[in-house]
Amino acid sequence: MSNVTDATTGAGxxxxxxNGTRTAKTENGPVMAADGRPLKQTLRRTLRREKMRALLxxxxxxxxxxxxxxxxxxxxxxxxxxxxxxxxxxxxxxQALRAWDEQGTEPPGDEVFVPLxxxxxxxxxxxxxxxxxxxxxxxxxxxxxxFRGTGRDLDDMGEEFQDVFEEIDPAFETAAFWHELLxxxxxxxxLKERRDLYxxxxxxxxxxxxxxxxxxxxxxxxxxxxxAYTDFAIWTAIEEEDVVAEEEPWEAVYAALGQxxxxxxxxxxxxxxxxxxxxxxxxxxxxxxxxxxxxxxxMFVASDKDWGSLEAxxxxxxxxxxxxxxxxxxxxxxxxxxxxxxxxxxxxxxYLTLFQRTLIMSLIITGSCILLGYPVAWLLANLPLRxxxxxxxxxxxPFWTSLLVRTSAWKVLLQQQGIINEILVWLGFVDDANRLxxxxxxTGTVIAMTHILLPFMILPLYSVMKTVPPSYLRAAKSLGxxxxxxxxxxxxxxxxxGIGAGSxxxxxxxxxxxxTPEIVGGxxxxxxxNRIAYHISSSLNWGLAAALGSILLIVVLALYWCYxxxxxxxxxxxxx
Amino acid sequence: MKxxxxxxxxxxxxxxxxxxxxxxxxxxxxTFVSWGGAYQASQQNAYAEPYKEMHPEVxxxxxxxxxxxxxxxxxxxxxxxxxxxxxxxVAADAMRLCDEGLAMEIDHDEVLADAPDGTEASDDFGDLxxxxxxxxxxxxSTTFGYRTDMVPEGVEAPNDxxxxxxxxTYPGKRSLEKRPINNMEWALLCDGVAKDEVYDVLATDDGxxxxxxxxxxxxxxxxxxxAGADTPQLLADGEVFMGSTxxxxxxxxxxxxxxxxxxxxxxxxxxxxxxxxxxxxPEDRLARVMDFLHFATDTQRLADQAAYISYGPARxxxxxxxxxHAELGIDMAPHMPTDPNNAKNTFLYNYEFWAxxxxxxxxxxxxxLAQ
Numbered sequence: 001m002s003n004v005t006d007a008t009t010g011a012g013x014x015x016x017x018x019n020g021t022r023t024a025k026t027e028n029g030p031v032m033a034a035d036g037r038p039l040k041q042t043l044r045r046t047l048r049r050e051k052m053r054a055l056l057x058x059x060x061x062x063x064x065x066x067x068x069x070x071x072x073x074x075x076x077x078x079x080x081x082x083x084x085x086x087x088x089x090x091x092x093x094x095q096a097l098r099a100w101d102e103q104g105t106e107p108p109g110d111e112v113f114v115p116l117x118x119x120x121x122x123x124x125x126x127x128x129x130x131x132x133x134x135x136x137x138x139x140x141x142x143x144x145x146x147f148r149g150t151g152r153d154l155d156d157m158g159e160e161f162q163d164v165f166e167e168i169d170p171a172f173e174t175a176a177f178w179h180e181l182l183x184x185x186x187x188x189x190x191l192k193e194r195r196d197l198y199x200x201x202x203x204x205x206x207x208x209x210x211x212x213x214x215x216x217x218x219x220x221x222x223x224x225x226x227x228a229y230t231d232f233a234i235w236t237a238i239e240e241e242d243v244v245a246e247e248e249p250w251e252a253v254y255a256a257l258g259q260x261x262x263x264x265x266x267x268x269x270x271x272x273x274x275x276x277x278x279x280x281x282x283x284x285x286x287x288x289x290x291x292x293x294x295x296x297x298x299m300f301v302a303s304d305k306d307w308g309s310l311e312a313x314x315x316x317x318x319x320x321x322x323x324x325x326x327x328x329x330x331x332x333x334x335x336x337x338x339x340x341x342x343x344x345x346x347x348x349x350x351y352l353t354l355f356q357r358t359l360i361m362s363l364i365i366t367g368s369c370i371l372l373g374y375p376v377a378w379l380l381a382n383l384p385l386r387x388x389x390x391x392x393x394x395x396x397x398p399f400w401t402s403l404l405v406r407t408s409a410w411k412v413l414l415q416q417q418g419i420i421n422e423i424l425v426w427l428g429f430v431d432d433a434n435r436l437x438x439x440x441x442x443t444g445t446v447i448a449m450t451h452i453l454l455p456f457m458i459l460p461l462y463s464v465m466k467t468v469p470p471s472y473l474r475a476a477k478s479l480g481x482x483x484x485x486x487x488x489x490x491x492x493x494x495x496x497x498g499i500g501a502g503s504x505x506x507x508x509x510x511x512x513x514x515x516t517p518e519i520v521g522g523x524x525x526x527x528x529x530n531r532i533a534y535h536i537s538s539s540l541n542w543g544l545a546a547a548l549g550s551i552l553l554i555v556v557l558a559l560y561w562c563y564x565x566x567x568x569x570x571x572x573x574x575x576x
Numbered sequence: 577m578k579x580x581x582x583x584x585x586x587x588x589x590x591x592x593x594x595x596x597x598x599x600x601x602x603x604x605x606x607t608f609v610s611w612g613g614a615y616q617a618s619q620q621n622a623y624a625e626p627y628k629e630m631h632p633e634v635x636x637x638x639x640x641x642x643x644x645x646x647x648x649x650x651x652x653x654x655x656x657x658x659x660x661x662x663x664x665x666v667a668a669d670a671m672r673l674c675d676e677g678l679a680m681e682i683d684h685d686e687v688l689a690d691a692p693d694g695t696e697a698s699d700d701f702g703d704l705x706x707x708x709x710x711x712x713x714x715x716x717s718t719t720f721g722y723r724t725d726m727v728p729e730g731v732e733a734p735n736d737x738x739x740x741x742x743x744x745t746y747p748g749k750r751s752l753e754k755r756p757i758n759n760m761e762w763a764l765l766c767d768g769v770a771k772d773e774v775y776d777v778l779a780t781d782d783g784x785x786x787x788x789x790x791x792x793x794x795x796x797x798x799x800x801x802x803a804g805a806d807t808p809q810l811l812a813d814g815e816v817f818m819g820s821t822x823x824x825x826x827x828x829x830x831x832x833x834x835x836x837x838x839x840x841x842x843x844x845x846x847x848x849x850x851x852x853x854x855x856x857x858p859e860d861r862l863a864r865v866m867d868f869l870h871f872a873t874d875t876q877r878l879a880d881q882a883a884y885i886s887y888g889p890a891r892x893x894x895x896x897x898x899x900x901h902a903e904l905g906i907d908m909a910p911h912m913p914t915d916p917n918n919a920k921n922t923f924l925y926n927y928e929f930w931a932x933x934x935x936x937x938x939x940x941x942x943x944x945l946a947q
Contacts (some may be wrong), residue, residue: 130675141936145928148675347785349944417814440799523754523800523945531942537644539935540672 017238056077077553080546083324086316088200090119090131094320100313102338107313114259114298117157117286118224124151124230126202126239138369138541139326142313144305153303156249161258168287171280178253179245181277182222182229184215194230197517212238212244221269228256253492259296261288314338327547351548361442361556362510362526368450369457369506370499377461377498378486382470399455407516410448414520448520449510456509457502466496500567508556528552603861606868609663612640613805614828615883618884619664621902623872624881630871634864645669647672648801649678649854658854661865667848668927670710675931679709681853687711687866689874691893700875700891704848706927711849711873712890717913717922718758719844721811722818722825723748725836734818737843737921738766741790743797746829751807752791754800756941757930758820758845761923763790765843775929784937788944800945811837823913827886831904831911841918847925850890 029516031039053063087094092115097414100108123129133147165172191213198206219226223451232253233244254345261284270278270285300307318336319326326336333349334341343349376395380388398406413419424430438444453493468491514529521527528548535545563569606930608624610616616638639660641648646669652658665673671681682688684705688697698705704712720740725923726748727733734740740750752759764783767790777783780860791798799816801807807821808829818840829835851873853865871877878889879897886908889895898908909915913922 127677131677134672134675137932138935141933143932144675145932148931348939348943348944350939353946415813415815518802526946537647539938540646540650541935 068283076546077550079323079543080327080550081323082543083134083319083326084154084322085132086320087322089123090116091197091200097317097320100317102314102317105310107308107310110295110297113300116300117255117296118228118252120151121154121158121250123201124154125235125250128201132296136315138544139319140312140494142306143312143315146306146312150300150303150307155251157299162251162254164291165254165257165284168290169280171247171277171285175246175248177277177280178229179212179250182214182226183212184217185213187219190214190219190226191230194227195234198234206234206238208238210234210244212237221266221273222257222260224256224259225253229254255262257284258291258478261285261291267421327543328543331547331551351528351531354531355555358511358527361445362398362507364446365449365453365510366503366507368446368544369454370503372450373461373502374456377458377465380458380462382463395455395458398451398543403452405518406452407448407519410444410451410520411439414444414447439520442525443522444516444520444522445525448516449513451518453506453509456505460501460505461495463500465495468494504563511552513558597623601860602864602867604864605635605637606661606864607639607646607659609639609641609660611642612663614885615824616640618881621884622881623877627868627871631830646672649673650676653678653856658856661856661861662868663852664713664849665852667706667710667850668930670850670852671927671931673852674707674709678855680855681708682711684711684854687869689870690876691891692806692941693893695893700893702892704890706848709852710850711852711869712848713878714849714887714890715846715914716825716849716887717844717846718820719823719913720748720820720840721807721829721837723811723814723836724838724841726814726817733838734840735842737762740764740818741794741887742747743794747818749799750794751801751810751813751816751819753798753820754802759791760784760787760937761845763787766790767792773924775926779929779933783941788940821847824885824887827911831906842921843923844913844918845923845925846913847916849892882908882912888912888914
């Protein structure tokens with residue numbers, strides 16, 4: 001607080017004769033500090049400085065928590081709605097698809113397949129198209145191989161055009177022809193637009209000199225060709241670090257010229273054109289009958305017949321917006337259809353069952369922890385210190401043992417040829433042919449998890465019970481209470497905060513458990529966390545995992561809120 | 577030098593490999609990812625140790641994360657920090673990594689050694705190169721083992737995949753993997769579907785239901801496993817009569833631990849395991865990895881690995897060189913899944929099919945399990 005002292009006394013010795021004015025001011029306005037500024041302000045500034053210092057002291061921890069905990073959780077949660085991969089991978093297709101009627105009975109035509117070809121060609125050069133396939137495959141099986149397979153055929157589709165063009169005029173084979181024909185002025189906007197699309201596609205920066213600027217004249221006359229060549233130029237110059245003017249273009253550029261020549265306007269424009277390479281272009285336009293006549297749709301369907309299926313296009317269209325509720329719908333056994341939201345087929349409904357099971361079993365586990373933990377905690381709190389310490393070590397011992405070891409130990413105990421069954425058979429309680437099934441079902445999960453989570457119940461209970469003076473019980477009894485009344489009316493109410501704290505700990509921990517259920521739970525004892533783990537590490541459907549995780553988080557927060565309303569969170573004590 | 581001339585015409589990728597061969601800038605620390613256990617030990621003995629003898633400056637760290645390699649590589653890629661140099665994955669995962677751009681595409685003939693007779697690597701590995709990113713290493717199979725002492729008296733030991741369903745003749749529990757792959761195929765085979773039609777049937781909703789119904793016949797008798805070590809353990813404890821797992825696990829239970837277990841090879845499902853190189857490695861590390869790969873996937877090294885574990889080497893030229901077990905001195909050939917006596921009736925895992933249908937069928941399978 002040295003600053004405060006400085007501010008009020010140290011700074012600026014009051015000048016003689018100054019006194020009068022100051023007193024006068026004090027009477028009329030705010031209290032002044034020695035330096036003539038309002039005391040309130042000075043104090044606030046000093047306090048602020050103190051606060052900043054405190055903040056700086058905790059900054060390392062704060063930054064650590066934010067960077068390693070909060071940011072990853074938020075970004076994981078954001079994945080549950082994120083879906084921009086469709087738009088980023090095939091931007092122009094998605095745009096064209098907006099005009100298509102999902103409710104209709106016909107898959108889209110070339111107005112969608114033409115942009116699809118160029119989008120996919122670009123994506124397959126950047127090796128992004130299979131990611132999109134995997135994404136869409138979560139919604140409809142088969143789309144993964146459709147994208148992967150067609151990705152391999154894209155070159156061949158373009159080559160069919162290329163071969164014909166090169167036969168018409170060998171100039172088409174030369175890098176110079178394309179570069180000179182399409183270069184020009186005024187195309188900076190187009191160049192920037194294509195560059196931005198690449199950045200969205202790859203997620204990387206595409207800075208640097210391309211060595212090519214499309215000409216506006218060509219962009220009007222040969223729109224597809226100019227776009228395709230610009231894409232080629234950006235990729236060649238920036239990713240492959242080659243000189244654009246020296247490279248023969250992609251197959252897609254030939255396909256683009258073929259597509260342009262299908263438009264009568266373009267053919268007319270070429271006839272009127274008299275710039276460089278006009279003879280070559282005119283030759284191509286005249287011989288355009290020799291070019292492949294198949295529509296792009298026919299070429300795609302020839303590559304994979306699913307491109308012609310209505311269902312595939314409906315899926316693509318439904319999942320084309322950059323934000324989707326699809327993952328959340330999936331995690332509550334619903335699905336998106338063209339007619340709105342519908343229930344998933346019964347054979348695929350699983351998540352609601354698992355959520356329900358997780359909650360119910362967590363409650364059972366919490367309950368059995370209370371039943372087993374309460375007497376133990378009572379003993380610990382009431383035995384002489386030396387005995388209590390030995391017991392305490394027994395409670396803590398499992399805490400120091402690896403979770404996997406404890407769970408595996410339960411396996412040895414619980415299995416049908418295990419120790420418990422052997423003893424029961426030996427004692428004659430159980431028939432050898434009908435040994436108890438204690439594992440690979442819900443029973444196994446409850447037994448093993450109760451044991452593992454028991455210390456989390458005992459410790460808060462113990463610390464609360466320790467603070468209940470034994471004289472209360474004696475007083476109750478001396479006033480005529482029976483043992484039970486004394487316990488129930490006097491002792492128990494004082495231990496409730498311990499039960500509350502223990503229950504919250506056990507319940508929240510058990511809701512997120514997955515290793516123990518995985519090992520001893522079989523099929524009927526697994527939790528929702530097992531599915532989350534599966535989607536994170538096996539199926540790689542992180543969006544669905546994030547949605548399931550978000551729902552779990554919301555459920556826990558809601559339960560916590562209910563608990564606070566009913567019991568009151570102030571009634572929870574973790575320590576004396 | 578021949579190598580130098582080929583290098584001049586090769587791609588950027590192989591330039592890096594060539595740099596490796598000419599010992600320029602090479603990192604000396606490598607992190608390998610594998611499955612742990614006996615399998616990782618076999619790789620250590622057959623590949624890593626001999627390589628370290630040749631290059632004493634190199635140190636190798638092993639990470640036992642192969643079963644979640646795809647997820648971890650994806651996370652590393654998003655974080656922009658690839659800490660692994662070489663990752664051992666099953667072929668299906670290699671395809672997924674390749675699809676996602678997380679694994680590097682490999683020109684097998686440039687990167688890998690030729691066979692001793694001069695056959696190019698791509699011919700030597702043949703069809704086993706199922707993905708451009710994948711360098712096959714072993715052929716393993718998922719097959720059944722059973723307790724010899726639990727076969728009822730007077731009954732022939734199980735030798736048919738459908739004996740798994742025959743709980744009357746062979747009482748006792750079965751252990752099956754807690755995922756649809758393989759189980760669905762076996763179920764359809766035993767439901768009378770011809771072998772070459774299995775995947776056509778499985779692609780339809782009715783076929784999937786049919787397989788689940790068939791599995792439903794023994795659902796109450798099944799303990800579902802999720803780790804490869806479970807079945808050998810369950811067999812050793814006498815918890816189950818028969819169960820599926822990887823053949824190498826059963827080999828070590830039978831031969832090395834001398835348990836009363838025998839193999840049932842019928843309808844074993846072949847699968848591949850091999851290396852991938854993560855995409856985006858810095859040049860010096862890539863150079864070292866390529867140098868190691870060239871060494872570790874040659875004919876002799878692949879045959880050496882078979883001395884430690886009963887998995888078939890992926891190179892055709894390695895097969896005749898498979899010898900005896902390194903410690904027990906027994907002949908390894910009869911324990912290989914590819915041995916003609918064992919491979920009378922085999923099934924090949926269909927990668928393309930499962931890449932497409934995995935999520936869909938898995939959802940149905942899990943819902944069915946939860947019922």
